[in-house]
Amino acid sequence: MKKIIGWVIPIIIMLIWTIGSALDLWNAYIIPSPIRVAQATLRLIESGMLFRHIVVSLNRVFTGFAVAFCLAFPLGIILGMKTKLIQFFNPMLEFIRHVPPLATVPMLILWFGIGETPKIVIIVLASFFPVFLNTLNGVLCCDKKLLEVGESFGFTSGEKFYKIILPATLPYIFVGMRLGLGYSWRALIGAELVAASSGIGYMILDAQQLSRTDVVIVGILAIGILGSVIDFLLLKLTEHLITWKEGDKQRGWS
Amino acid sequence: MAGVKISNLKKQYIVDKQRIHALKNVNLTIPDGSFTTIVGKSGCGKTTLLRLLCGLEEPTEGVIEFTCREESCKEISGKSVGIVFQESRLMPWLTVKENMAFPLFKTKSKKQADKIVEEYLHIMGLGKFKNAYPSQISGGMAQRAAVGRTLCYNPDIILMDEPFAALDYFTRNNLQEEIVKLFLSQGKTIVFITHNVEEAVYLGEKIVVLNEGQVIMEHKVPLSYPRQSNTLDFINIKEEILNTIIGNREKLNA
Structure with missing residues (x-):
């Protein structure tokens, strides 16, 4: 029943869209009909263009996100464990956090040219902070009482990290990853503004210049669907790895 | 002694x-x-x-x-002292059995640890709940598991x-x-x-x-x-x- 409820609003929107388009309630250029969008989708699939753009965009998102994760995860862990360092890094990180990645585009083009690097850097900037802040928060929120258990059993700092801090932080890390991937998709269009010749963002901008609003909508739907599918897969991975959260929902004998 | x-x-x-x-x-x-x-x-x-x-x-x-x-x-050494706290302080991501084996990873092989844990699961009357997570058992069972964990450590x-x-x-x-x-x-x-x-x-x-x-x-x-x-x-x-x-x-x- 819960799954059906989630589809009610999209179905209503589809109905309004279809009926409105059929009755010519709005200009077909501003809002193309669902049939036109479906036809455009089929053409893009048949020509292989949609698939090619998706692969390029996915590659950028995953590369950018992987770089962001490799920087954010260790930094979050280190600052969480050595809290005195937070004061040292905090002003600089706060400054960068408040600068929209797109504002850096002109400088990134100057520094890195118009190749793949500036696009990846924009995605890195967009997805770094969700992963970093959630990892840091996870380490800081690790129950001190659990750490005392490790201490009472004579665990070393390394053992306390692997046996207590890391497992306790995992749910926070996964939340950071889900948010970070979402931010990566958001930054993608901005990243593909930078002299791109492929990718979903490029496809949307190209369609805009050619006044092909049906293709623009295909691009928007592709980003939304891809983002949701990746988030769903990550959620399933989280549930698989963090079974004790699942246990929380299924309270048994208490 | x-x-x-x-x-x-x-x-x-x-x-x-x-x-x-x-x-x-x-x-x-x-x-x-x-x-x-x-x-x-x-x-x-x-x-x-x-x-x-x-x-x-x-x-x-x-x-x-x-x-x-x-x-x-x-x-x-201090390792000969084991403590049972006021709260069970079980690791929420580990099952009852894994919690009881928690302090043994340094000193015992998996086989040895399993044997010790099985013995204390029986003594503490937790055999049926060995695969349950702390959130799935009652406070009394959790406290028994905490006592069992300290006994497995054999201080x-x-x-x-x-x-x-x-x-x-x-x-x-x-x-x-x-x-x-x-x-x-x-x-x-x-x-x-x-x-x-x-x-x-x-x-x-x-x-x-x-x-x-x-x-x-x-x-x-x-x-x-x-x-x-x-x-x-x-x-x-x-x-x-x-x-x-x-x-x-x-x-x-x-």
């Missing part, structure tokens, strides 16, 4: 620039293989004493010496910090009986902290009364196990200890 000799132990905390004396010159001998209960009202320094004993805190002054029964054993001295305080009457009675059985069968040195005088008399061979950070009474309990709380001797000892605590409080008030 091991005992503890505490000499001139002092512990001070600084709270809001004020010096708080949690323990004032405590001298105490806990013989090896004995069951000592430490009783006193809230804030008398019971938990501080236990945290100092297991090395979670450093004393301001004084010495804690661990003594061994065996002549060959000149000194025992020479078991410290218990009001482990049954949050449990209901029936669960508490069951666990008290189980602790006595374990003490009689394994002969470990047990230091049990409680604010419940009846519990102290039921469990301890020796009762130490703490008040305002000082030992005000040491009382040997000349009753054999299992004890009945409705016998005259039991009630007399309980009254004597209660009077000591109340009398001391009135004296301090005066």
Whole structure:
């Protein structure tokens, strides 16, 4: 029943869209009909263009996100464990956090040219902070009482990290990853503004210049669907790895 | 087996620039293989004493010496001390079985650990719940698992910090009986902290009364196990200890 409820609003929107388009309630250029969008989708699939753009965009998102994760995860862990360092890094990180990645585009083009690097850097900037802040928060929120258990059993700092801090932080890390991937998709269009010749963002901008609003909508739907599918897969991975959260929902004998 | 000799132990905390004396010159001998209960009202320094004993805190002054029964054993390390906290403090991401095996990964192979854990799962009556997560079992079961975890660790001295305080009457009675059985069968040195005088008399061979950070009474309990709380001797000892605590409080008030 819960799954059906989630589809009610999209179905209503589809109905309004279809009926409105059929009755010519709005200009077909501003809002193309669902049939036109479906036809455009089929053409893009048949020509292989949609698939090619998706692969390029996915590659950028995953590369950018992987770089962001490799920087954010260790930094979050280190600052969480050595809290005195937070004061040292905090002003600089706060400054960068408040600068929209797109504002850096002109400088990134100057520094890195118009190749793949500036696009990846924009995605890195967009997805770094969700992963970093959630990892840091996870380490800081690790129950001190659990750490005392490790201490009472004579665990070393390394053992306390692997046996207590890391497992306790995992749910926070996964939340950071889900948010970070979402931010990566958001930054993608901005990243593909930078002299791109492929990718979903490029496809949307190209369609805009050619006044092909049906293709623009295909691009928007592709980003939304891809983002949701990746988030769903990550959620399933989280549930698989963090079974004790699942246990929380299924309270048994208490 | 091991005992503890505490000499001139002092512990001070600084709270809001004020010096708080949690323990004032405590001298105490806990013989090896004995069951000592430490009783006193809230804030008398019971938990501080236990945290100092297991090395979670450093004393301001004084010495804690661990003594061994065996002549060959000149000194025992802190690893021979295991603690059961007031809350179960089980790792929420581990099952009951994994929690009980938690302290063994350093010293035992998986096969050895499994054998030890199976034995204590049976003793603690948790066999059916070995694959349950802490969130899926009751508070009493969780506390039994915590006791089992410490027993699996096989320390020479078991410290218990009001482990049954949050449990209901029936669960508490069951666990008290189980602790006595374990003490009689394994002969470990047990230091049990409680604010419940009846519990102290039921469990301890020796009762130490703490008040305002000082030992005000040491009382040997000349009753054999299992004890009945409705016998005259039991009630007399309980009254004597209660009077000591109340009398001391009135004296301090005066």
